Amino acid sequence: MRIVVEDAPFDLGAETAQFAAGHMNMGAVVTFTGVVRDSETSPLQAMEIEHYPGMTEAALTRIAQDAMARWSLGDVLVIHRHGRLVPGEMIMMVATASKHRKDAFEAAEFLMDYLKSRAPFWKREVTSDGAAWVDARAEDEDALHRWTPS
Template sequence: MRISVQEAPFELGAESDAFAEGVAGAGAVVTFTGVVRDADQGGLAAMEIEHYPGMTEKALTAIAEEAMKRWSLADALVIHRHGRLAPGERIMMVATAARHRKNAFEAAEYLMDYLKSRAPFWKKEILAGGGSDWVAAKDADEDALKRW
């Protein structure tokens, strides 16, 4: 299991390949990558993501360990960036490996739902026209957590 909270971009192909090659006995590997989205088509200049070092890694480790046990994963990977990111940049990646695809998919969804709603990151949208807004929690993201 690997957790990385980093400012630097990550190489999706290299991370996926390294994860898949390091997993023994798994019949399924699932990956998901989140990208900074400009919902207003040109209205977003950047996304600033803040976190508390140490606290964030501890929280992500705990939830990844829960996923490992709950879905009998062979391995899990969580990468989440912080700092200033432009629209289209990769913000996070989750990878899970399990003997069966259902476990790998469900564990990946669980981790993504947690990252979206409960992980200790604070996001601020920097608007192209000037100004900024903190990103508020969405009801749909909270609802997604209820199924777990």
């Protein structure tokens, strides 16, 4: 398991190749990469992402450990950037490895839902209209609830 929180861009191809190379007994490697997208209301100049070092890594480690316990996984990788990013830049990556694709896909989706709604990052969109903090979206909360027991 590897958790990375950094301001520098990451090389998606290299990260994927490195992650997949060490798992000869795994039949599935699933990756997802989030990209900063333009705003729907006003052209986005930048997305500014803040976090508390130490707290963020600990929270991401806990959720990755939860994924490892819930699904039969061989490994998990989570990379999340912070700082000032512009549209088109990669903001995060999740990779999961398992013997079978179902576990890899479900665990990756679980991690992505958590990152979107609960990870301790604060995002501010900067447009020509000014800067505004990004509020939680109801659909992100709904997606996360499917992973909690009723």
